[in-house]
Amino acid sequence: MENLLLAFQLTTTIQCLAIIVLGSFIGIIFGVIPGLTYSMALSLMLPFTFGMGPINAIALLVAVFIGGASGGSISAILIGVPGTPSAAATVFDGYPMTKQGKAGLAMGITVIVSTIGGLLSLAAMILLTDFLAKFAIKFGPSEIFALVLFGFSTICGLADNALFRGLAAGIFGLMLMTVGIDEIEGVQRFTFGRIEMLQGINLLVAMIGLFAVPHIFEVFIARINKEDKKNFNINTSKLKTNFPDFSFYKKYFGLIMRCTGLGTIIGIIPGAGGTIAAFLGYTHAKNSEKDPIEKAKFGKGNIGGIVGPETANNAITGGAMIPLLALGIPGDPATAIMLGALLIHGINPGPMLFVQNASIVYSIYIVFFVAYIVVFFMQVQFIKQIVKCLAVKPHNMAIGITIMIVIGAYSVRNSFFDVYVMFIIGFLGYFFNRINIPLAPIILGMVLGEVIESNYRTAMALSGGSFKIFVNSPLSLAFLFLIILTIGLQIKKRVSEVKKQKVSLI
Amino acid sequence: MGKSKFYLFLGLSLLAFSLIWIFLTFYTIKANGLSANSPRTIPFFLGICMSILSIVFLYQYNLGFRPKDLNQGLKKNEIKNFFSIILFLILYTLFLEWFGFVLSTPIFIFLLSRFLLHEKNWLVNYLLPILLTSIIYFVFIILLHSNLPRGTIIRLF
Numbered sequence: 001m002e003n004l005l006l007a008f009q010l011t012t013t014i015q016c017l018a019i020i021v022l023g024s025f026i027g028i029i030f031g032v033i034p035g036l037t038y039s040m041a042l043s044l045m046l047p048f049t050f051g052m053g054p055i056n057a058i059a060l061l062v063a064v065f066i067g068g069a070s071g072g073s074i075s076a077i078l079i080g081v082p083g084t085p086s087a088a089a090t091v092f093d094g095y096p097m098t099k100q101g102k103a104g105l106a107m108g109i110t111v112i113v114s115t116i117g118g119l120l121s122l123a124a125m126i127l128l129t130d131f132l133a134k135f136a137i138k139f140g141p142s143e144i145f146a147l148v149l150f151g152f153s154t155i156c157g158l159a160d161n162a163l164f165r166g167l168a169a170g171i172f173g174l175m176l177m178t179v180g181i182d183e184i185e186g187v188q189r190f191t192f193g194r195i196e197m198l199q200g201i202n203l204l205v206a207m208i209g210l211f212a213v214p215h216i217f218e219v220f221i222a223r224i225n226k227e228d229k230k231n232f233n234i235n236t237s238k239l240k241t242n243f244p245d246f247s248f249y250k251k252y253f254g255l256i257m258r259c260t261g262l263g264t265i266i267g268i269i270p271g272a273g274g275t276i277a278a279f280l281g282y283t284h285a286k287n288s289e290k291d292p293i294e295k296a297k298f299g300k301g302n303i304g305g306i307v308g309p310e311t312a313n314n315a316i317t318g319g320a321m322i323p324l325l326a327l328g329i330p331g332d333p334a335t336a337i338m339l340g341a342l343l344i345h346g347i348n349p350g351p352m353l354f355v356q357n358a359s360i361v362y363s364i365y366i367v368f369f370v371a372y373i374v375v376f377f378m379q380v381q382f383i384k385q386i387v388k389c390l391a392v393k394p395h396n397m398a399i400g401i402t403i404m405i406v407i408g409a410y411s412v413r414n415s416f417f418d419v420y421v422m423f424i425i426g427f428l429g430y431f432f433n434r435i436n437i438p439l440a441p442i443i444l445g446m447v448l449g450e451v452i453e454s455n456y457r458t459a460m461a462l463s464g465g466s467f468k469i470f471v472n473s474p475l476s477l478a479f480l481f482l483i484i485l486t487i488g489l490q491i492k493k494r495v496s497e498v499k500k501q502k503v504s505l506i
Numbered sequence: 507m508g509k510s511k512f513y514l515f516l517g518l519s520l521l522a523f524s525l526i527w528i529f530l531t532f533y534t535i536k537a538n539g540l541s542a543n544s545p546r547t548i549p550f551f552l553g554i555c556m557s558i559l560s561i562v563f564l565y566q567y568n569l570g571f572r573p574k575d576l577n578q579g580l581k582k583n584e585i586k587n588f589f590s591i592i593l594f595l596i597l598y599t600l601f602l603e604w605f606g607f608v609l610s611t612p613i614f615i616f617l618l619s620r621f622l623l624h625e626k627n628w629l630v631n632y633l634l635p636i637l638l639t640s641i642i643y644f645v646f647i648i649l650l651h652s653n654l655p656r657g658t659i660i661r662l663f
Contacts, residue, residue, distance in 0.1 A: 047652075048645070048650060050650075050652065051650035051651055051652045052650070164559055164562055164563065164566075165516075167555075167559060168516075168520060168556065168559045168563075171552055171555050171556050171559070172556075174548075174552050175527065175549070175552050175553075175556070178548060178549045178552070182535075182545040184545070185537075185544075185545050187535060187536055187537060187545040188534075188535070188536070189534065189535050189545060189549060190530060190534055190535075190549075191534070192534065216591075217588065217591060220587070220591050220622070220623065221584055221587045221588065221591070223623050223624075224587045224590075224622065224623065224624075225583065225584070225587065395623050395625070396619075396625075396630060396634065399615055399618060399619060399623075399634065399638070400638055402595070402618075403611060403614075403615065403638055403639075403642060404642070406595075406598065406599060406602065407607070407642060407646065407654065407655075410602075410654075410655060411646070411652055411653060411654075414653055416599060416602070416603050416655075419599050419602075420599065423592075423595060423596070423599075427592070430588075435512070435516070452548075453548045456547075456548065457543050457547075457548075460542055460543035461543060465541065465542050465543055467542065
């Protein structure tokens with residue numbers, strides 16, 4: 001109770017509330033503009049958190065995360081281009097509603113179901129995080145090693161449906177994390193005698209490089225080649241968010257509840273993410289529609305086609321925070337960035353967080369709640385102003401991002417070496433993008449690398465160098481079995497796809 | 507339809523990278539041999555995993571696999587533009603280091619906008635550099651009491 005009161009005091013200061021409002025606005029803007037993602041917004045906001053206290057830093061990042069998760073649907077509905085990949089399924093029925101002159105209603109439904117989905121997932125987060133943390137506190141290094149490795153294999157396996165390329169990207173991330181001084185024995189690794197390399201590759205610098213640099217390259221090159229995307233000038237004079245009447249809630253209550261559950265569970269699974277949740281939500285909404293006339297309207301402006309994906313893709317926000325807070329394992333790039341920010345401020349997510357820093361956990365819950373309310377009001381009251389940001393030309397936006405990433409990377413350690421490292425990683429990211437190697441596993445490899453290595457080596461030290469420690473514990477054995485199962489199933493799926501491909505070629 | 511060279515390129519690149527990595531593991535990390543618990547263990551294991559993956563990619567090439575989602579490579583003019591952007595960014599970073607944020611940033615934005623991105627709107631060319639520099643300066647220095655590069659040459663005076 002004391003911790004809850006403390007958390008309440010910390011999060012209800014004028015400064016914190018102002019930061020939540022600002023973060024929500026930035027998140028919505030990055031969500032609305034196609035091509036910009038909330039992961040990019042989070043990585044750009046990181047340098048700003050260095051000068052803040054931990055609560056304000058968390059407030060800014062959580063607000064950006066929630067704003068970004070909600071904002072993608074605005075452009076999906078109004079211009080038929082999803083602002084974020086997770087809003088892609090909303091286009092199917094949201095945009096036809098706009099063409100039918102029902103943009104206001106589509107916006108209203110989206111705002112309502114997004115907020116309900118997000119807040120219900122917060123409730124699930126509060127219940128499950130505590131439960132999972134109490135269970136995980138009994139884990140030893142061998143169990144943590146196996147669990148994190150399982151999370152890592154899932155992330156790599158699910159990344160863009162490319163198992164081997166995902167694994168290669170993940171291993172590359174793990175490799176980057178081994179650069180610098182080995183924390184256990186103090187031995188230098190891959191430093192080539194350079195002082196700057198002793199601290200290794202900074203995670204935040206790598207994140208800024210991987211998320212932002214490829215984007216600015218894409219935009220600048222498109223502009224130079226005169227292939228740049230046009231900005232969208234929308235007539236906002238008649239734009240207004242309209243809320244549905246009571247019959248809407250009566251009809252879609254069950255669907256909202258089911259899609260919230262679906263989104264929360266998908267959020268918990270490492271690597272699955274909002275896009276999968278949204279498409280599953282859409283498919284579920286379509287399949288659960290019993291009226292054949294209504295079912296035929298899917299893709300032509302059916303309300304259920306907005307309710308399903310929008311509830312599910314916002315419910316992942318709470319779900320994704322569960323493994324982060326309870327186990328210290330981020331499920332997607334956004335939570336990986338948050339983990340990096342928490343670590344900078346000396347907060348170690350995981351089961352011990354509830355014992356050592358319970359007020360921080362409660363603060364996150366409160367910030368989460370307040371951010372959803374703020375995002376709700378912003379999308380209702382300031383929709384006209386938000387939509388105007390679509391008129392900004394992409395290359396002008398990219399110029400601003402360029403300056404911010406250079407200053408951001410510099411301010412991590414006041415070092416120009418970090419700026420060059422960011423560019424090198426960013427160039428690689430751009431190149432990887434071009435040859436379809438997923439970037440998310442690189443980040444997750446970098447985030448999880450240290451946990452994997454330190455727990456592996458502690459377990460080996462405890463066992464006197466015997467690998468039996470990993471099979472003697474039933475839990476770690478179960479996780480290792482799950483790793484084999486995950487990778488095995490992905491290989492089986494890929495082999496059957498290739499067989500089909502060959503048949504079609506013949 | 508001929509064999510896609512994607513997996514050949516990927517496999518060979520990764521094989522070369524992993525072999526160099528394993529070599530560096532032994533020659534740059536000072537440890538006694540290769541036990542199951544030494545500073546070399548994880549880097550060595552990662553190098554092995556990467557080389558196994560590279561062999562998988564080469565095997566995929568041999569079987570005639572083609573990635574279902576591969577749609578783009580680097581075009582010739584793209585490479586030229588890619589390097590001009592890199593040059594701009596490196597020059598900006600160097601100027602930032604020498605002359606500091608306040609002096610280098612507006613000039614960089616103007617040059618980037620006017621000459622690389624061919625922006626013709628004079629309002630964008632002249633207003634954006636001043637506006638963006640002022641906003642970032644205000645947020646970092648006045649609001650957050652953080653640091654911005656001051657410039658090694660400027661500091662001499």
